[in-house]
Amino acid sequence: MCAGPAFSIGKARTGSSKARRHASISGSSGTYASRLMDPISVAVSRGSFVESLHLVHAVAVQKGAVVAEAGDPALLTSLRSSAKPFQALPLVRSRDDLDDVDIAIASASHRAEPEQIEAVRRLLAKAPATENDLEVGLQVGRPPQPIYHNCSGKHAGMLATCRAQGWPTEGYRLAGHRLQDEILAEIAAASDVEPGELETGVDGCGVVCFALPLERVAFMFSRLESRERGGRVAAAMRAHPQLIGGAGQPDTELMRGLPGWIAKGGAEALFCAAGPDGLGIALKTQDGGYRALRPAIASFLARLGHELGPGFARVALRNSRGEEVGELAAQP
Secondary structure: OOOOOOOEEEEEEOOOHHHHOOOOOOOOOOOOOOOOOOOEEEEEEEOOEEEEEEEEEEEEEEOOEEEEEEOOOOOEEEOHHHHHHHHOHHHHHHOOOOOHHHHHHHOOOOOOOHHHHHHHHHHHHHOOOOHHHOOOOOOOOOOOOHHHOOOHHHHHHHHHHHHHHOOOOOOOOOOOOHHHHHHHHHHHHHHOOOHHHOEEEEOOOOOEEEEEEHHHHHHHHHOHHHOOOHHHHHHHHHHOHHHHOOOOOHHHHHHHHOOOOEEEEEOOOEEEEEOOOOEEEEEEEOOOOHHHHHHHHHHHHHHOOOOOOHHHHEEEEEOOOOOEEEEEEEOO
């Protein structure tokens, strides 16, 4: 295992969609890279020694081409909740009575903060629908009502889409429902992958989820604003970063720290973001460990010329007394 990331920034690599789906991605002479680089290595240090290492794969795409990578850009990656800004597009296209709060909460993975729950209730009322219509299930560690699930905003948006289109609301989350067909088509178009090539599964909240090569995920985020009504979704996320994640969440904090950026996290430690210059990034911790994300995000963005605060680059490790006994940081 390498001590640190072999990281490369250089000429853009292009290729067919099919070629980009395989781990054997290779550039021809004069292209950006001809081999995969090592992942970012995030060290967990305690005292004077390294206790653990997390490997984080990362890729950046701009103008349709990879401009930077660390690790495997072809790593098959489940979008999970990072898909929410794209899952919200059918909602925004189907209704003209939405404001930025409605759109932001439909794109969110919330922490059940009062402002977030109020936004979900507001969107349900606008649908119109009730909390009993939510097919999101219950979330461990939260009050036993579906509205407190961190995906309830997405589900409220899906109900509002069905109401606007005259589609059945029962089973709106299931494969084969007209709404899920629309979302699958959107994911395929945004990622430039044929619908039949998309890997699918069931997300933690019961909705259809999708898996793509990590490079395709970064590509999607790089062009969110070019999708029909995608600019509206991005504007809502920028206007209400506190709704997207909540206090202490990396996506919320990145949007506050880098004006003009949008960001959305996903389960199993996926993190996606896009800058106002059309740069899209996607990072995935190999073992699904969330604690490695902040240092990896800071390291990757720093190499791309974007600095985040010290709370990203270095995460303190504390004992049960609250004493600092170590840290998490990307290895140089």
